Structure formats: structure tokens, C-alpha cells
Amino acid sequence: MKKVHIAAIVLLVSIGIALCCFDAGTLRSLQSGxxxxxxxxxxxxHAVKSSLAGIGKDLMTLDQLESEYRRLLEENRQLRAENNGxxxxxxxxxxxxxxxxxxxxxxxxxxxxxxxxxDSSAWWSSIKINRGTKDGVAVDxxxxxxxxxxxxxxxxxxxxxxxxxxxxxxxxxxxxxxGTREQGIxxxxxxxxxxxxxxFLSKLADLQPGQKVYTAxxxxxxxxxGIALGTVKSFHARELDGEAILEPTADPGSLEEVFVxxxxx
Amino acid sequence: xxxxxxxxxxxxxxxxxxxxxxxxxxxxxAQEHIQLLPVLFxxxxxxxPLVPALFFALATAVVGGLSVLQIQSGQAEFGLAxxxxxxxxxxxxxxxxxxxTRGMRWELHALGSALVTVTLLAGEFLILxxxxxxxxxxxxxxxxxxxPSALSLLIAPMLYLMLRxxxxxxxxxxxxxxTSPEI
Numbered sequence: 541m542k543k544v545h546i547a548a549i550v551l552l553v554s555i556g557i558a559l560c561c562f563d564a565g566t567l568r569s570l571q572s573g574x575x576x577x578x579x580x581x582x583x584x585x586h587a588v589k590s591s592l593a594g595i596g597k598d599l600m601t602l603d604q605l606e607s608e609y610r611r612l613l614e615e616n617r618q619l620r621a622e623n624n625g626x627x628x629x630x631x632x633x634x635x636x637x638x639x640x641x642x643x644x645x646x647x648x649x650x651x652x653x654x655x656x657x658x659d660s661s662a663w664w665s666s667i668k669i670n671r672g673t674k675d676g677v678a679v680d681x682x683x684x685x686x687x688x689x690x691x692x693x694x695x696x697x698x699x700x701x702x703x704x705x706x707x708x709x710x711x712x713x714x715x716x717x718x719g720t721r722e723q724g725i726x727x728x729x730x731x732x733x734x735x736x737x738x739x740f741l742s743k744l745a746d747l748q749p750g751q752k753v754y755t756a757x758x759x760x761x762x763x764x765x766g767i768a769l770g771t772v773k774s775f776h777a778r779e780l781d782g783e784a785i786l787e788p789t790a791d792p793g794s795l796e797e798v799f800v801x802x803x804x805x
Numbered sequence: 806x807x808x809x810x811x812x813x814x815x816x817x818x819x820x821x822x823x824x825x826x827x828x829x830x831x832x833x834x835a836q837e838h839i840q841l842l843p844v845l846f847x848x849x850x851x852x853x854p855l856v857p858a859l860f861f862a863l864a865t866a867v868v869g870g871l872s873v874l875q876i877q878s879g880q881a882e883f884g885l886a887x888x889x890x891x892x893x894x895x896x897x898x899x900x901x902x903x904x905x906t907r908g909m910r911w912e913l914h915a916l917g918s919a920l921v922t923v924t925l926l927a928g929e930f931l932i933l934x935x936x937x938x939x940x941x942x943x944x945x946x947x948x949x950x951x952x953p954s955a956l957s958l959l960i961a962p963m964l965y966l967m968l969r970x971x972x973x974x975x976x977x978x979x980x981x982x983x984t985s986p987e988i
Contacts, residue, residue, distance in 0.1 A: 548856045552863055556893065559867060560886040564876045567884065574820070574871045581824035589828060657827035660838035661873050662926050662949040663933055668827060694875065709937065710875055710882070730933060731835070731945045793836070 568679075568695065575668075575697035582668055582700065586656045648764070650684075650799040651675050656700070658793075665708040665732035665792065666691070671800060672699040680762050682801045688768030688789030689713065689755060690798050701800075705792045706769065707732040714756040715769050717747060717784070723756050726769060726786065734792060736770050741782035747775040753786055764801070812857045814971070815849045819868050835948040837956075842869055843921040844914075844961050848968050850896045851909045851917065862896040863889065873929070887932060895921050911965045919958035926950045 562570070653669035671677045673696050683690040683703045691705040704711045707728035715726045715738055724740045738753060751772040757765025770786035777783075822841040829839050846865045850858040870888035874881060899917050906913055927950050934940045 545856055549859065552856075552859050556863060556866075556889045559863075560884065560889060562885065564879055564881045567871070567874055567881050568876055570867075571871045571874050574868060578820045578824045581821055582827065585824055585828040657824070658831060658838075659872075660826040660829070660840065661929075662838070662953065663929055664873055664875065704875070710877060730930075730937070730939075730941055731943070731949050733835070733945055793831070 571695045571702075572697045575672075575695060575700045575702065579672075579697060579700040582656045583670060586654070586670070648801045649803045649805055651677060651802050653677075653683075653701075653798050653800055655795045655798060659702075663730060664710075665705040665728060666694065667703050667705065667792075667795060667798075669701050669703055669798060669800070670699065672696045672701050674698045675800075676802045677701050677800050678802075682763050682767070683798050684767055684801060685790045685795065685798050688770070689763065690790050690792070690795065692762050693800065703798070705732070706736060706788055706790075707734055707792050713763055713769060714758045714761060715753050716756045717741075717745075717772065718752040718754065720745065720747070720751075722747065724781075724784070726753070732792075734788065735773070736786040736788055738770075738772075738784040738786055739781060741775075741784060743777040743780075743782045745775065745782045745784075747772050747782075747784050749773055753784075811852060812861060815845070815853070815861055816864055818845055819865055823868060823872055832952070832956075835945045835952070837949055837952040839956050839960065840922050840925075840953045841960075841964075843925055844918040844957050844964050846892065846895070847899060847914050847917040847921055847961070848965060850899045851903050851914055855900055858896050858900060859893065862892040866892040882936060883929075883932065887928070891925065891928060895924075911962050914965050915958050915961035918961040919954045922957040923950060923954035926953060 651671055653671040653675075656668045656670050659666040659668070667690075669677075669683070677693055677696050679693055679696060681693045683692060689706055691703045691708070691711055693701050694704045695702040705728070706713060706726065709728050709730050709732070711728060713726045714723065716723045717738075722741050722745045724738045726736045726738045728736060741747070749772055753769045753772065755763040755765055755767045755769055757763060768789045770788045773785045773787050775782060775784045819842070822845045826839055826841040831838050842865065846862065849861040849865070853861055866888035867885060869892070870883070870885040873883055875883060895917075899913075902913055902917070903909060930946065930950070
């Protein structure tokens with residue numbers, strides 16, 4: 541082996557050792573750099589994928605279009621009626637919150653984002669969205685849909701961000717069960733299957749399938765309170781605590797549009 | 806094709822393959838994803854001479870490691886040490902295998918891709934079990950290791966043919982480039 545080769549191998553090994561010694565902050569900066577590099581590829585790929593999917597959508601027959609129009613008209617009427625009812629409830633809610641002196645936490649500044657792709661790794665559950673630091677998105681910001689909580693931002697470049705989904709084992713959320721005083725910590729599983737596990741509940745908790753679970757909003761935490769997280773599927777008592785299996789309200793497999801909570805209004 | 810031209814092309818293909826594998830939807834039954842990075846890695850280390858192959862492996866390891874980086878309480882749960890060691894070991898194994906078969910062969914690339922994928926996924930799982938505790942091996946875990954590896958075996962010949970058209974490289978040229986004193 542030539543001396544040049546030996547020198548090159550020694551140099552590569554040194555670079556390798558130096559890379560292994562990087563701290564979390566440096567690694568996060570490198571990760572943001574990587575996101576910036578793959579951002580144009582992901583965006584172009586997503587645009588191509590969307591236009592290909594659009595071809596199928598455009599090929600609807602007149603009958604299909606008419607029935608779709610009728611369905612949307614009906615849905616519009618229904619939503620208007622619901623909206624009128626909710627307006628009254630909102631006023632009541634605002635009044636009660638003022639009376640109780642609680643901080644108004646239901647209004648957020650939301651940044652809409654499109655999901656560019658799901659992480660292809662086997663043991664982590666995350667998505668990439670087309671918003672980044674340029675749009676005010678930063679690490680640890682919660683991400684939601686109109687249905688409920690999706691996850692939190694874990695890395696952000698100027699125009700791309702990575703969101704760790706609630707179905708990941710590392711995404712722990714303090715949660716409370718509707719209609720009870722039960723609170724616990726929700727997390728996904730190591731090989732995310734689309735279910736959540738709400739642990740540290742009381743062993744004697746009387747939870748029924750279908751009960752709603754919301755974020756508890758602990759002080760200093762990432763997630764504000766009152767965001768829908770899931771519904772109870774089953775409950776079982778363990779040696780020291782109780783654990784409920786939840787169905788997430790926002791299906792991680794079919795996410796297309798999400799909102800990043802950048803702050804309060 | 807000389808490594809001086811092949812290496813930059815392969816380095817550009819690393820982020821492209823990362824972005825592509827994220828864009829391809831997960832497959833039923835256990836939401837498995839196609840892994841393109843191990844397939845590209847195998848092609849690169851089989852086609853390049855030792856020193857450029859080691860450099861390519863290092864670049865693959867950094868990109869692969871950063872793509873699964875999770876910072877928990879200010880600590881990187883999964884740093885760059887594991888992917889660097891993993892890809893460098895496989896580079897040496899594949900270079901030795903390439904010498905044994907006297908050049909690059911599609912069968913070797915397909916088999917190597919499947920083995921790299923299976924060891925990568927199983928290794929990641931074992932490290933996570935060691936760090937987070939517990940050893941929850943079930944059908945989902947097995948499917949998430951076996952199916953992407955089988956898919957790597959199947960797509961490797963296609964990627965091999967595609968890359969060989971993109972970067973025409975004869976087995977003789979590989980052997981020459983590994984022994985030629987001018988490179």
C-alpha cells in the first residue's frame with residue numbers, strides 16, 4: 541500500500557473520530573444543514589407526486605362531480621349550522637375563562653404546512669414539512685391538524701422541518717382523560733404501529749373505550765393544554781399503574797396538511 | 806470511469822436517495838419503507854477503490870446518522886459513532902468480497918445490499934433496546950427488518966443496471982483502478 545493511501549486512511553479515521561465526538565448542538569446544526577441540502581429534492585419530489593396524484597383526481601365523471609358537489613353543499617350547510625352553535629359556546633367559554641382568571645389558551649398563531657414525506661427509518665416516526673425557520677418554525681414547536689395533536693418539531697432548516705410524531709416512543713405527552721381526574725404520559729411504541737400508550741394512570745381508573753384524551757399542558761412543557769390527542773381503545777391495570785391504549789385523533793399515516801403552533805395570538 | 810468522476814456522482818446521489826426513500830409511501834402490513842441508501846452504499850463501495858470507498862462510506866454514515874438523529878434532554882440518543890463504525894466495517898468486507906469475485910458483480914451487489922440492510926436495521930433496534938431498555942421483539946419488529954431487506958435484494962439489480970448505465974464501469978476497469986499506481 542502506498543504512503544498516500546496510508547495517509548488518506550489515517551485522515552479518514554481522524555475525521556471519523558472527530559465526527560463521533562461532536563456534541564448535541566453541533567449535531568443539530570449538521571442535521572439542519574442536511575435538511576437544507578435535501579429540501580429542494582424533497583420539494584420537487586413532492587410536487588411531482590402531487591401532480592401525479594392530481595391526474596387521477598381530475599379524471600372524474602360528470603356524475604361523480606355532481607354527487608361530490610351535492611355532498612359538499614350538504615356538508616357546507618351542516619358546518620354553517622354547527623358554526624353558529626359553536627359561536628355561542630365560544631362566547632360562553634370566553635366569559636367563563638375570564639371569570640376564572642385563566643389565561644386564554646385556545647387561540648394560537650398557526651403556520652400551515654404541507655407534509656413532504658414520511659421518515660423511511662424503521663424505528664422512528666417522523667415527517668418532513670415544507671416550512672422552516674424562515675416561516676417562524678423552531679425546534680420544540682407543537683404541530684397539530686384540525687383533528688388533534690400530530691407531534692413536535694425536532695429539527696428545522698430555513699424552509700424544511702422535521703416533526704417527531706406522537707406515535708414515536710420518544711414523543712412523550714402529558715395527557716388527561718375527559719370526564720375523569722386521570723392524568724398520564726402518552727408515548728408511541730418502538731416499532732410505531734399507529735397506537736399510543738397512556739401510562740402512569742391510576743390502577744383503579746374507570747376508563748371506557750371511546751373516552752377522549754387531551755393534552756394536559758404542564759408548565760414548562762411543549763404542548764399547550766386542551767388539544768385532542770386520541771380516544772381510549774382499552775385499559776388494563778399493571779403492577780404499579782394503569783395503562784390505556786389510545787387511537788390517535790390525527791392519523792399519522794394519512795397526514796397531508798398540518799399546522800405549526802408558533803405562539804399565542 | 807475514474808473514481809475522480811464516479812465519487813462526486815455517488816456523493817450527490819446520497820441525499821437524492823435519502824429524499825426519495827422518504828417520498829416513497831410505506832408498504833403494508835407493518836408500514837415498512839424501501840431502503841435505498843444501503844443499496845447505493847453497496848454499489849459505491851464495490852465500484853470504487855479502497856480509499857475513495859472509505860470516503861464514500863464516511864459520507865453515507867454521516868448522512869444516514871443525521872437522518873435518524875434525535876436529541877433528548879440535550880443529548881444525542883443516536884450519535885454518529887454507530888453508523889461510522891457500521892459502514893466502515895461493511896466497506897472493508899465488501900472490498901474483500903469484490904477482490905474474491907475478481908470485480909464487481911450484480912449478484913454480489915444484491916446480496917450485499919440485503920445483508921447491509923438487515924444488519925443496519927437489526928443493529929439500530931438492538932442499540933435502541935440497550936439505550937431505552939426492554940426488548941420488545943414482535944412480529945412488527947421482525948417484519949420491519951425482514952421486508953426492507955428483501956426489498957433491497959429485489960431492487961438492487963435494478964439500481965445496479967441503472968447506475969451502470971449512468972456510470973459505465975466495467976469489472977476490468979474496477980480491477981485496474983484498484984491496482985493502478987496512478988490513482
